[in-house]
Amino acid sequence: MNKEKYSQMVKEMTPKENRLLNMFIAFFVGGLIGVLATFLFLQLNKIYNEELAVAATLLILITLSAFFTTLGIGDTIFTKCKCGIIIPITGFAHSVASSIIDYKKEGFINMGSNAFKLAGSVILYGVVSAVILTLIKVIINV
Amino acid sequence: MIYLNAFLLCGIICLIGQIILDNTKLTPGHITTIFVIAGAILSCLGLYDYLRDYSLMGSSVPITSFGNALYQAAYTGFLENGFIGMFNNLLSTTSAGISGAIFFGFIFALLFRVRD
Numbered sequence: 683m684n685k686e687k688y689s690q691m692v693k694e695m696t697p698k699e700n701r702l703l704n705m706f707i708a709f710f711v712g713g714l715i716g717v718l719a720t721f722l723f724l725q726l727n728k729i730y731n732e733e734l735a736v737a738a739t740l741l742i743l744i745t746l747s748a749f750f751t752t753l754g755i756g757d758t759i760f761t762k763c764k765c766g767i768i769i770p771i772t773g774f775a776h777s778v779a780s781s782i783i784d785y786k787k788e789g790f791i792n793m794g795s796n797a798f799k800l801a802g803s804v805i806l807y808g809v810v811s812a813v814i815l816t817l818i819k820v821i822i823n824v
Numbered sequence: 825m826i827y828l829n830a831f832l833l834c835g836i837i838c839l840i841g842q843i844i845l846d847n848t849k850l851t852p853g854h855i856t857t858i859f860v861i862a863g864a865i866l867s868c869l870g871l872y873d874y875l876r877d878y879s880l881m882g883s884s885v886p887i888t889s890f891g892n893a894l895y896q897a898a899y900t901g902f903l904e905n906g907f908i909g910m911f912n913n914l915l916s917t918t919s920a921g922i923s924g925a926i927f928f929g930f931i932f933a934l935l936f937r938v939r940d
Contacts, residue, residue, distance in 0.1 A: 701846045701847075704842055704846055705839055705842050705843060705846070707842075708835075708838045708839050708841065708842035709835040709836070709838060709839040709842075710835065711838065712834045712835045712836075712837065712838025712839070712886075713830075713831035713832065713834055713835030713838075714831070715834060715885055716830035716831050716833060716834025716835065716879070716881060716882045716885055717827050717830055717831050717834075719830065719834075719881040719882075719884070719885045720826055720827055720830040720879070720880075720881040720882070721827070723880065723881045724826075732880075736880070736881070736884050737920040739881065739884075739885075740884065740885070740920055740921055740924070741920055741921075741924045743885065744921065744924045744925050744928060745924070745928045748925065748928040748929045748932050749928070749932055751929075751932075752929075752932040752933055752935075752936045753936065764842055764845065765838050765839075765841035765842035765845055765852075765855070766835075766838045766842070768841065768852045768855070768856065769837055769838045769841040769855070769856065769859060769886050769887055770834065770838070770885045770886050770887065771885055771886075771887060771889075771890075771921060773852070773856060773887065774856070774887060774890070774921065774925055775924070775925040775928070775929065778925040778926060778929045779925070779928070779929035779932065779933065782929045782930055782933045783929075783933050786933055793930075793933070797926060797929070797930075800853055801925070803853055803856075803857045804856050804857055804860050804887065804890065805922070807857050807860060807861055808860045808861070808864065808890055808891050808894045808918075809894060809914060809915075811860070811861045811864040811865070811891065811894075811895070812864050812891070812894035812895045812897070812898040812914060813898060813910065813911075813914070815864055815865065815867075815868040815895055815898075816868075816895065816898040816899045816902050816910055818868070819868055819899060820899075820902055
């Protein structure tokens with residue numbers, strides 16, 4: 683079998699994803715999370731000030747995400763909703779929780795050292811870009 | 825109105841992510857990292873405040889807010905206490921997200937029998 687035929691076969695065998703549907707799901711699910719967060723924020727803002735209410739809302743979303751991930755339902759939701767749930771902070775919590783769970787069998791130390799396997803890049807590049815951009819801004823302003 | 829704004833902003837950010845995911849070979853890991861850096865750049869250009877005014881939670885929930893919060897914390901830290909202040913302040917505002925994810929991920933992993 684030559685290469686061309688093979689690549690054609692691969693193309694035919696790969697399940698076609700409906701991109702338009704995916705886009706709609708991502709938009710809708712992401713939007714719903716935004717609405718849920720706004721609802722929680724408005725309730726919590728009655729007790730806490732704005733800054734704390736935002737933090738509390740994010741904490742609730744993170745807790746829910748970690749909870750669903752450990753129950754095993756998380757992965758089904760995450761593959762179905764795609765970016766609608768990966769881009770919000772729920773995706774961050776999901777990646778931490780799922781890497782902790784994946785290494786649970788290998789003992790406590792392995793669990794700890796692998797906790798940031800997926801979420802590490804978010805923190806690393808976030809910190810690096812924040813520092814570089816701050817320095818650029820300071821230099822420009824001077 | 826406040827709900828509609830949150831729905832649209834959060835939805836559109838997720839939609840952009842989905843379009844990138846479907847049309848390129850980038851993994852979700854790439855996309856979240858790109859979004860964090862994009863959030864920091866938007867914040868540096870002063871554009872993230874407009875999103876924040878449009879919808880507070882719609883701009884706080886997507887991962888772009890992580891980049892925004894890191895940059896704002898670093899910059900205010902630099903203005904207050906210089907170079908050391910920048911590093912001292914850097915993770916202060918994102919602390920809730922990171923420590924929450926670690927703590928609850930760990931506790932839930934211990935408490936529940938994980939299904940394969």
